[in-house]
Amino acid sequence: MPVVAPGRSHLVTRRWAASGLLALLCLPAHAGEVFKLMTPVRYAPDAHVVGAARTSCDLEGYASRVFGERIRTSYPGSTELSDAVGFSSVDGKVLRVSIVNVYGVGGGGWSGTKSVTIRADLLEKGRLIGIRSITRSSRSLLGAVSGTCPMLENCLDALSKDVMVWLSHPPAPPPDTTPEQSDQSAPSAG
Numbered sequence: 259m260p261v262v263a264p265g266r267s268h269l270v271t272r273r274w275a276a277s278g279l280l281a282l283l284c285l286p287a288h289a290g291e292v293f294k295l296m297t298p299v300r301y302a303p304d305a306h307v308v309g310a311a312r313t314s315c316d317l318e319g320y321a322s323r324v325f326g327e328r329i330r331t332s333y334p335g336s337t338e339l340s341d342a343v344g345f346s347s348v349d350g351k352v353l354r355v356s357i358v359n360v361y362g363v364g365g366g367g368w369s370g371t372k373s374v375t376i377r378a379d380l381l382e383k384g385r386l387i388g389i390r391s392i393t394r395s396s397r398s399l400l401g402a403v404s405g406t407c408p409m410l411e412n413c414l415d416a417l418s419k420d421v422m423v424w425l426s427h428p429p430a431p432p433p434d435t436t437p438e439q440s441d442q443s444a445p446s447a448g
Contacts, residue, residue, distance in 0.1 A: 291333060291351070291425075292333055292334075292335040292336045292337075292350065292351075293329055293333055293336045293350070293351050293352070293353050293380075293425065294336065294337055294338070294339040294348060294350055294351070294352045294353070295325055295326055295329050295336065295337070295338045295339065295352075295353050295355070296338075296339050296340075296341050296352055296353065296354040296355070297322045297325075297326060297338045297339065297340065297341065298318055298319065298321075298322040298341065299318055299321035299322045299325055299355045299356070299357065300318055300341070300356060300357070301317075301318060301356070301357045301358075302356040302357065302358045302377065304358075305356075305357055305358050305359065305360070306358070306359050306360070307359075307360040308360065308361045308362065308363060309360075309361075309362050309363040309364055309406070310364060311360045311362040311406065311407070311410060312360070314364070314406070314407060315362070315406065315407035315410055315411075317357060317360065317374070317410060317411075317414065318357065320411050320414055321355065321357060321376075321414050321418075324411075324414055324415055324418045325353075325355055325418050325421070326338050328418040328419065328421075328422055329353065329422065332422040332425075333422075333425070339352060341354075348383075349383075350382070351380055351381070351382050351387070352380070352381040352382070353378060353379070353380055353381075353421070353425070354378070354379040354380075354381060355376055355377070355378050355379075355421065356376065356377045356379075357374065357375075357376055358375050358376060358377050358391070359373070359374070359375035359393070360373070360374050360375075360410065361373045361374075362374075362406045362407075362409065362410050363406070364406050365406065366404060366405040366406055366408075366409065369406070371395050371396065371397050372395065372396045372406060372409040372410050372413065373393055373394065373395040373396070373413060374393070374394060374410055374413040374414055374417060375391060375392065375393040376391070376392055376414075376417050376421070377389070377390070377391045378390045378391075378392070378421045378424065380425070388424075390421070390424050392417055392420050392421070392424075394413040394414075394416040394417050394420070395413065396409040396410070396412045396413050
């Protein structure tokens with residue numbers, strides 16, 4: 259038992275209670291649920307990429323790895339699914355992540371803020387059941403981060419966490435969304 263000044267034991271109890279509550283909040287709301295992550299994560303067909311980030315940084319490969327690791331950790335039993343497989347015939351929920359916007363002029367932290375926007379589609383039997391677009395930015399104080407690519411990777415790390423939280427409570431898609439529309443929005447294989 260920690261040594262506590264007289265009259266301060268209630269602070270220790272509150273800290274333990276707060277730690278327990280925080281641990282419960284970190285658990286997924288649907289702990290038994292599993293997902294299939296469509297891989298590789300790709301740029302959307304109409305993705306806007308500023309600078310040489312598309313050619314200099316392997317953001318598709320990095321996103322595929324980080325989202326794959328995060329979904330397996332957050333939702334045990336979740337797997338990856340090749341985007342070559344027709345997802346409309348797959349049982350269970352399929353997560354498709356697309357990179358839609360990258361702002362990352364070279365020069366690392368010295369050239370300013372970097373950001374990545376992704377779109378996460380949640381599909382079940384080919385039907386779009388949830389959609390979310392999220393942007394994260396990475397800033398560097400006086401160029402403290404080594405370069406543009408690591409800053410963009412930091413954005414993808416944060417985005418993978420955001421998507422795992424969203425998966426526990428995905429919003430409904432717009433009422434006029436049909437399976438045909440969700441198939442047309444699929445990123446191209448090239």
